[in-house]
Amino acid sequence: MEATKTAVKPAAAAIAVRDLTFAYAAAPVLQDVSFGLEKRAVGLLGPNGSGKTTLLRALLGHLPLKRGTVTVMGCDMARDPRGARRRIGWMPERGGILPGMSGVAMVAYLGELGGMPPTDALQRAHEVLNYVGLADERYREADTYSQGMRQRLKLAQALVHDPDWLLLDEPTSGLDPRGRVSMLELMRDLAANKGFGVILSTHLLADVREVCQEILVLRQGRLLSHGRVEVAPPGATAQFLVEGFGDEPAFLAALQAAGLAAARRERLLEITAPADAGARLVLAAASASGFALRRLQPRRETLEDLFYQLVDDADDARSKD
Amino acid sequence: MPVYERGYRPWEHSGHRARAPWWTIARRGITEPLKSRRLLFLLAVAWVPAIVKGGILYFTFQMGELSRLIGGKWTDIGPRGFLAYLGWQSPFVLILLAIIGSGLISRDRRENGLALYLSRPLGVRDYVLGKGAVIMFYYFAVTLLPVWALCLFGYLVTSGATGMQMLLLIPLQALAYCVVTGAGFTLVLLALSSIGQRTVFVALWWVLLYAGTDGLAEIMSLFSPGLQILNFPGQFLNAGIVFFGGEPLSEVPPAASLLVVLAYTALGAWVLRRRIKPVEVVA
Numbered sequence: 372m373e374a375t376k377t378a379v380k381p382a383a384a385a386i387a388v389r390d391l392t393f394a395y396a397a398a399p400v401l402q403d404v405s406f407g408l409e410k411r412a413v414g415l416l417g418p419n420g421s422g423k424t425t426l427l428r429a430l431l432g433h434l435p436l437k438r439g440t441v442t443v444m445g446c447d448m449a450r451d452p453r454g455a456r457r458r459i460g461w462m463p464e465r466g467g468i469l470p471g472m473s474g475v476a477m478v479a480y481l482g483e484l485g486g487m488p489p490t491d492a493l494q495r496a497h498e499v500l501n502y503v504g505l506a507d508e509r510y511r512e513a514d515t516y517s518q519g520m521r522q523r524l525k526l527a528q529a530l531v532h533d534p535d536w537l538l539l540d541e542p543t544s545g546l547d548p549r550g551r552v553s554m555l556e557l558m559r560d561l562a563a564n565k566g567f568g569v570i571l572s573t574h575l576l577a578d579v580r581e582v583c584q585e586i587l588v589l590r591q592g593r594l595l596s597h598g599r600v601e602v603a604p605p606g607a608t609a610q611f612l613v614e615g616f617g618d619e620p621a622f623l624a625a626l627q628a629a630g631l632a633a634a635r636r637e638r639l640l641e642i643t644a645p646a647d648a649g650a651r652l653v654l655a656a657a658s659a660s661g662f663a664l665r666r667l668q669p670r671r672e673t674l675e676d677l678f679y680q681l682v683d684d685a686d687d688a689r690s691k692d
Numbered sequence: 693m694p695v696y697e698r699g700y701r702p703w704e705h706s707g708h709r710a711r712a713p714w715w716t717i718a719r720r721g722i723t724e725p726l727k728s729r730r731l732l733f734l735l736a737v738a739w740v741p742a743i744v745k746g747g748i749l750y751f752t753f754q755m756g757e758l759s760r761l762i763g764g765k766w767t768d769i770g771p772r773g774f775l776a777y778l779g780w781q782s783p784f785v786l787i788l789l790a791i792i793g794s795g796l797i798s799r800d801r802r803e804n805g806l807a808l809y810l811s812r813p814l815g816v817r818d819y820v821l822g823k824g825a826v827i828m829f830y831y832f833a834v835t836l837l838p839v840w841a842l843c844l845f846g847y848l849v850t851s852g853a854t855g856m857q858m859l860l861l862i863p864l865q866a867l868a869y870c871v872v873t874g875a876g877f878t879l880v881l882l883a884l885s886s887i888g889q890r891t892v893f894v895a896l897w898w899v900l901l902y903a904g905t906d907g908l909a910e911i912m913s914l915f916s917p918g919l920q921i922l923n924f925p926g927q928f929l930n931a932g933i934v935f936f937g938g939e940p941l942s943e944v945p946p947a948a949s950l951l952v953v954l955a956y957t958a959l960g961a962w963v964l965r966r967r968i969k970p971v972e973v974v975a
Binding site for chain 2: 428431433434452453454456457459461463465466468469470471480481483484485486487488489490491495498499502528532533560561
């Protein structure tokens with residue numbers, strides 16, 4: 372195994388999008404989208420047709436914008452598109468394999484087009500193909516690659532010119548479970564250890580949870596939410612679902628005495644308690660009141676809950692309008 | 693091997709200069725087809741008329757007026773003879789450009805490669821220039837280069853000043869003619885390639901435009917000689933009179949043919965301008 376050094380790029384403020392508006396003919400696809408991103412892994416979430424791919428295309432400067440600006444690492448996409456694109460590596464969802472070339476030839480060619488001298492591009496092509504796990508297949512015609520290999524090749528071509536940001540459009544699409552795990556591992560490594568900013572566009576919430584620290588949620592071309600995917604901080608509350616039998620009023624009184632709020636939810640009691648000590652306090656209250664617990668289940672608010680809540684809220688607001 | 697064991701190294705610039713993007717595209721497009729033996733064979737065959745013409749040049753300069761007894765355009769070593777030679781190359785231009793040019797953009801469009809190119813720091817002009825240079829290279833390989841080689845051969849074998857004088861301007865005339873017609877062929881073929889996604893259909897359209905209009909114009913000119921203007925390759929050849937001089941090759945004035953060539957060129961550029969986009973916006 373060859374020894375390689377791992378370098379972390381300096382963090383820098385990175386992508387700024389302001390009032391981005393784009394329409395296909397009369398149909399608006401992006402409306403007044405504004406956000407700023409630090410260089411980290413960001414999940415771009417949204418149902419099909421919400422404008423995720425269009426937003427990525429706008430970040431690449433591929434769209435004639437009606438209004439708005441995109442700045443990548445200080446380069447305004449409208450004024451200096453070449454400078455901005457030099458800092459971006461894009462992995463498309465559809466196609467993205469140049470026909471009639473071997474893997475290494477394709478990556479080196481796109482490296483040259485990314486502004487690298489030919490010798491550097493060829494050397495980098497070998498390195499990034501090794502990194503994505505295609506070292507043994509690099510001389511094979513890319514047309515003959517399997518779906519998993521194609522996805523890794525597309526990631527390699529996005530990496531070859533050493534950009535600051537990677538825009539990945541559905542990178543795990545069409546992969547088998549093992550291929551998906553491998554791709555997620557690569558993305559996590561790039562964002563967490565190699566200092567790349569990553570925008571991961573997907574409709575798979577699990578992929579975002581695995582890789583990203585931040586999410587952008589799009590719905591019908593509008594930005595619904597932009598926030599961090601966080602583990603509950605100290606002092607945060609959590610919900611517990613409790614089922615049991617015995618003296619329920621006494622149990623509720625014990626819970627109240629311990630400062631915990633409880634509410635009935637069909638057969639279950641939903642108890643709100645501190646996230647770090649909640650289970651211990653519920654057990655103590657049950658013990659004190661002689662209430663026999665059959666079930667004590669922490670109810671975590673998942674990314675899925677958040678996503679569906681945001682989308683439902685947006686739908687409700689729209690129907691009220 | 694796990695990811696953390698493979699490692700990743702940021703790019704350390706070697707200090708060498710990067711190539712211009714259009715040249716990177718052109719270089720790849722030119723060298724890739726040369727790996728095909730069939731194409732090399734076709735290129736070799738396309739030089740056979742030049743070898744024959746070289747032999748005629750030799751005998752003309754050696755035997756003087758005697759060679760004129762053989763007669764015909766073959767023994768004409770003046771500008772008209774060279775234009776006639778470029779006319780004989782027409783079938784090779786048709787086949788070679790169909791093979792080389794029809795897939796240049798259509799393949800990229802089919803594989804979403806156009807967006808991949810334009811996600812790099814290069815513009816539409818670089819892309820078109822690079823792809824166009826590929827067609828121009830192969831066009832020159834069977835037209836301009838043989839003419840230049842013949843002129844060089846002529847300078848070497850001629851003993852008198854008359855021969856030198858006859859050949860003196862031909863390289864420049866051929867350059868001007870080949871640049872104008874080459875640009876026309878290139879932009880028309882690229883435009884066809886940008887419209888289709890299947891290479892075979894693009895090639896078919898090219899053959900129809902090139903050979904089909906030739907045949908059609910022959911029939912139509914029975915009714916009106918002016919309808920020769922419909923002959924696509926015929927107009928390109930007739931425009932050569934503007935550069936090489938002499939009598940028109942058809943009823944269409946050479947200046948009108950040149951305008952037709954320029955119109956084809958402009959049309960090709962207009963189509964390319966509309967078609968070469970990273971994203972196809974469908975209304």
